[in-house]
Amino acid sequence: xxxxxxxxxxxxxxxxxxxxxxxxxxxxxxxxxxxxxxxxxxxxxxxxxxxxxxxxxxxxxxxxxxxxxxxxxxxxxxxxxxxxxxxxxxxxxxxxxxxxxxxxxxxxxxxxxxxxxxxxxxxxxxxxxxxxxxxxxxxxxxxxxxxxxxxxxxxxxxxxxxxxxxxxxxxxxxxxxxxxxxxxxxxxxxxxxxxxxxxxxxxxxxxxxxxxxxxxxxxxxxxxxxxxxxxxxxxxxxxxxxxxxxxxxxxxxxxxxxxxxxxxxxxxxxxxxxxxxxxxxxxxxxxxxxxxxxxxxxxx
Amino acid sequence: xxxxxxxxxxxxxxxxxxxxxxxxxxxxxxxxxxxxxxxxxxxxxxxxxxxxxxxxxxxxxxxxxxxxxxxxxxxxxxxxxxxxxxxxxxxxxxxxxxxxxxxxxxxxxxxxxxxxxxxxxxxxxxxxxxxxxxxxxxxxxxxxxxxxxxxxxxxxxxxxxxxxxxxxxxxxxxxxxxxxxxxxxxxxxxxxxxxxxxxxxxxxxxxxxxxxxxxxxxxxxxxxxxxxxxxxxxxxxxxxxxxxxxxxxxxxxxxxxxxxxxxxxxxxxxxxxxxxxxxxxxxxxxxxxxxxxxxxxxxx
Numbered sequence: 001x002x003x004x005x006x007x008x009x010x011x012x013x014x015x016x017x018x019x020x021x022x023x024x025x026x027x028x029x030x031x032x033x034x035x036x037x038x039x040x041x042x043x044x045x046x047x048x049x050x051x052x053x054x055x056x057x058x059x060x061x062x063x064x065x066x067x068x069x070x071x072x073x074x075x076x077x078x079x080x081x082x083x084x085x086x087x088x089x090x091x092x093x094x095x096x097x098x099x100x101x102x103x104x105x106x107x108x109x110x111x112x113x114x115x116x117x118x119x120x121x122x123x124x125x126x127x128x129x130x131x132x133x134x135x136x137x138x139x140x141x142x143x144x145x146x147x148x149x150x151x152x153x154x155x156x157x158x159x160x161x162x163x164x165x166x167x168x169x170x171x172x173x174x175x176x177x178x179x180x181x182x183x184x185x186x187x188x189x190x191x192x193x194x195x196x197x198x199x200x201x202x203x204x205x206x207x208x209x210x211x212x213x214x215x216x217x218x219x220x221x222x223x224x225x226x227x228x229x230x231x232x233x234x235x236x237x238x239x240x241x242x243x244x245x246x247x248x249x250x251x252x253x254x255x256x257x258x259x260x261x262x263x264x265x266x267x268x269x270x271x272x273x274x275x276x277x278x279x280x281x282x283x284x285x286x287x288x289x290x291x292x293x294x295x296x297x298x299x300x
Numbered sequence: 301x302x303x304x305x306x307x308x309x310x311x312x313x314x315x316x317x318x319x320x321x322x323x324x325x326x327x328x329x330x331x332x333x334x335x336x337x338x339x340x341x342x343x344x345x346x347x348x349x350x351x352x353x354x355x356x357x358x359x360x361x362x363x364x365x366x367x368x369x370x371x372x373x374x375x376x377x378x379x380x381x382x383x384x385x386x387x388x389x390x391x392x393x394x395x396x397x398x399x400x401x402x403x404x405x406x407x408x409x410x411x412x413x414x415x416x417x418x419x420x421x422x423x424x425x426x427x428x429x430x431x432x433x434x435x436x437x438x439x440x441x442x443x444x445x446x447x448x449x450x451x452x453x454x455x456x457x458x459x460x461x462x463x464x465x466x467x468x469x470x471x472x473x474x475x476x477x478x479x480x481x482x483x484x485x486x487x488x489x490x491x492x493x494x495x496x497x498x499x500x501x502x503x504x505x506x507x508x509x510x511x512x513x514x515x516x517x518x519x520x521x522x523x524x525x526x527x528x529x530x531x532x533x534x535x536x537x538x539x540x541x542x543x544x545x546x547x548x549x550x551x552x553x554x555x556x557x558x559x560x561x562x563x564x565x566x567x568x569x570x571x572x573x574x575x576x577x578x579x580x581x582x583x584x585x586x587x588x589x590x591x592x593x594x595x596x597x598x599x600x
Contacts, residue, residue, distance in 0.1 A: 009410060013318035016411070018311055085412060087419025093559060100566070110309060110417040110523055111316070112385060112410030115425055119387030120408050125415055126431040130458055133426075156452040158430055223410055259393060266400070 002070065002099045003079045004086040006111025009223030010039040012049040019109045023050045026079035030057040030069055032092070034168045036083035037186075039224040039246060054081075058169055062091050066098040073104045084113035114222055114248055118161055121217050121229050122263025127255055128161055129153030134249075135165040136189060137197055144201045150251060151209035155285045157255035162198075164189035164247050188245030191218040191230075195238035195249070208284065210234060210251060215277050217264065219248040231267040233277050254282045302370065302399045303379045304386040306411025309523030310339040312349040319409045323350045326379035330357040330369055332392070334468045336383035339524040339546060354381075358469050362391050366398040373404045384413035414522055414548055418461055421517050421529050422563025427555055428461055429453030434494050434549075435465040436487065444501045450551060451509035455585045457555035462498075464489035464547050488545030491518040491530075495538035495549070508584065510534065510551060515577050517550040517564065518542055531567040533577050554582045 003022050008014030015023070023029055031043070033056045038046070047054050057069065057080070069080065086092055086108050099106050119125045130153060132146040146162065153160045167187040175182045199212060212235035220228040220242045230240055237249070256278055268274040303322050308314030315323070323329055331343070333356045338346070347354050357380070361368065369380065386392055386408050399406050419425045430453060432446040446462065453460045467487040475482045499512060512535035520528040520542045530540055537549070556578055568574040 006412065008316060011318055013321065014316050014410075016308060016314050016316050017320055018313035020317055021313065085416045085419065087416075087425065090424065090559065093422065093424075093563060097559075097563060108417075108420050108523075110314075110412030110420070112306065112412060113416045116385045116387075116413045116416040117408075117410040119385065120410070122393065124390065124393075125387065126433075128431075129429050130456075131426040152456040156430075156456075223408075259390065259397075263393060263397060 001077050002073050002095075002104055002106045003077065003109060004092065004096070004106065005079055005081050005109045006085040006113070007038055007081055007083050008111040009084060009114070009117060010041070010221070010225070012038075012041045012045055014038075014111065014223070016109060016111060019111065020050070022077075022109060023052060023079050023081070025077060026052070027072070027076040028055060029053065029079045029081065030055050031081045032057050032062060032083070034059045034062075034166075035089045035091075036166060037168075037246065038083050039221055059091075062095065066095050069095065070099055070102060070104055073099065074102070085111050085115070088113055088115070112223065114163065114219075115161070117222055118219060118248065118250065120222065120227075121219055121250060121267075123159050123217065123250060123252070123260050124257065127159050127253065127257075127260075129156065129158035129253070131161045131163060133163045133165070134189065134194055134197060136167065136187065136193075137200070142197075142201065144205065147201050147205055147209055151207065154209060154251070154253050156253075157285070158253040160251045160253070162194065162249040162251065164194050164249065166246070189247065190245070191220065191237050191240050191242035191247050191249060194247070195234050195240070198234060199238060210284075211281075213277050214281050215252045215274065217250040217252070217267065218242055219250060221246060222248065229267040231264045231274060232269065236269075252278065252281065254285060256282070301377050301405045301407060302373050302396075303377065303407050303409060304392065304396070305379055305381050305409045306385040306413070307338055307381055307383050308411040309384060309414070309417060310341070310521075310525070312338075312341040312345055314338075314411065314523070316409060316411060319411070320350070322377075322409060323352060323379050323381070325377060326352070327372070327376040328355060329353065329379045329381065330355050331381045332357050332362060332383070334359045334362075334466075335389045335391075336466060337468075337546065338383050339521055359391075362395065366395050369395065370399055370402060370404055373399065374402070385411050385415070388413055388415070412523065414463065414519075415461070417522055418519060418548065418550065420522065420527075421519055421550060421567075423459050423517065423550060423552070423560050424557065427459050427553065427557075427560070429456065429458035429553070431461045431463060433463045433465070434489065434497060436467065436489060436493075437497050437500070442497075442501065444505065447501050447505055447509055451507065454509060454551075454553050456553075457585070458553040460551045460553070462494065462549040462551065464494050464549065466546070489547065490545070491520065491537050491540050491542035491547050491549060494547070495534050495540070498534060499538060510584075511581075513577050514581050515552045515574065517552070517567065519548040519550060520544075521546060522548065529567040531564045531574060532569065536569075552578065552581065554585060556582070
């Protein structure tokens with residue numbers, strides 16, 4: 001049996017009781033170690049907590065070594081641990097499809113992920129549109145597919161959750177070219193970088209999917225002991241020191257309920273000013289008011 | 301301290317280790333018992349597992365008795381348990397706001413909810429638009445606010461998660477009028493009812509947000525030992541016997557990736573036929589193909 005087990009967001013103890021019981025009985029335990037990190041735990045602390053050795057699974061192993069992970073899984077129990085919930089990344093779906101091809105049973109043990117825990121910031125989950133990803137820009141590569149998606153969400157009044165890039169075990173172009181297995185230190189996108197990249201693309205595209213005054217919520221270290229929220233405009237957040245990773249960003253849509261706004265006030269510098277920015281931003285993509293036809297037109 | 305603790309989807313052991321440790325040390329333990337149910341557990345089995353007595357919190361207590369729940373929470377630890385994750389329902393946000401007004405600290409211990417666990421059906425979470433709710437129709441009351449939202453999602457190609465109505469501790473109009481505290485048996489909307497209601501509204505509105513041939517995925521007892529998925533058209537699912545609750549429904553959007561489709565094939569009756577319905581449905585809301593201007597127009 002292949003068990004896919006979500007670890008939740010931060011602590012070793014964020015695993016479910018059923019997840020822990022399952023890990024303890026598995027023959028081999030893999031930890032997917034490239035799409036996210038567990039903020040308040042380490043490989044060593046997890047191994048101690050589980051009483052089991054952990055095999056770190058990097059992108060290469062997961063994407064090309066599925067058969068190695070699945071070896072003997074028809075007769076033995078194998079655990080594949082994922083930070084957050086198990087179906088966050090496409091690569092895990094691949095692993096399940098491969099397992100089924102091999103006739104190996106699969107069970108998922110779910111957990112919290114940023115996709116649902118983000119509700120902790122006070123914005124209602126059913127007011128969110130599609131989730132988008134923001135990757136680190138380079139001088140020559142500034143992918144902006146998120147821009148149209150944010151526009152689509154905001155046109156229908158919805159909030160957008162932006163997942164920020166994580167670079168783990170990346171090689172420099174030079175090291176890659178020379179075939180040297182030397183890896184760069186891990187990088188986690190912070191709020192200021194995310195906000196600046198968003199502003200950069202708005203300046204290039206200039207279609208006003210959002211503006212420097214669009215209100216957003218910075219979500220830092222969600223579910224960890226140092227969880228922090230900060231609400232402000234995109235411009236304000238481009239100067240914000242968000243501290244240690246991990247971070248996500250939420251861009252507000254037009255449909256902000258009073259209850260949501262009241263909740264956000266505790267994270268703003270200036271309540272009145274923030275409210276003004278929210279009201280100003282709500283004018284974007286607003287459906288035109290109904291104008292009754294004039295009598296002349298009716299008689300035509 | 302007020303602890304909001306998510307219980308996950310099904311088993312007693314779906315609580316996180318940290319959640320369980322917290323429940324065990326709390327002075328009073330409330331279980332929110334009207335927006336969802338834990339499928340493979342009962343109040344008794346939970347009390348046994350926690351070693352604590354549980355106070356069932358119905359809608360009335362949560363919405364009007366917040367101060368009763370929060371009594372002494374400035375000096376004692378109080379647990380408020382929620383099936384799924386803690387920020388699924390607006391009423392819980394209310395409770396947190398009230399706690400903060402009273403100067404009571406609040407901590408959330410997150411867990412899986414249908415909003416992220418639905419990824420188990422094989423559709424990618426970032427391809428979902430806004431989530432909608434479907435309530436039981438009566439002869440005179442057929443609320444259809446979901447219709448425009450599904451239309452909005454499908455216009456931009458996204459899948460829609462539909463949460464299906466749960467009626468717990470409801471009074472009949474007669475009993476309510478006579479002030480008799482007699483409650484109807486609980487009702488949980490099944491897939492056939494949901495699909496039929498969707499078709500009924502499409503027939504009334506006739507704006508083709510979807511059609512009887514639109515492909516959907518029935519999600520039954522997600523995360524439980526008897527979890528089942530069934531993919532088919534809306535019309536097919538209006539005849540589907542989905543069994544015991546709980547259920548949710550996903551309506552597909554235009555953006556169906558090959559990987560998603562391949563995953564869904566294991567839940568269909570006829571692969572080729574399902575593929576045809578998906579392709580047919582993708583013609584809805586398709587952006588018009590690019591037509592180069594004619595030479596005449598260019599020379600104008």
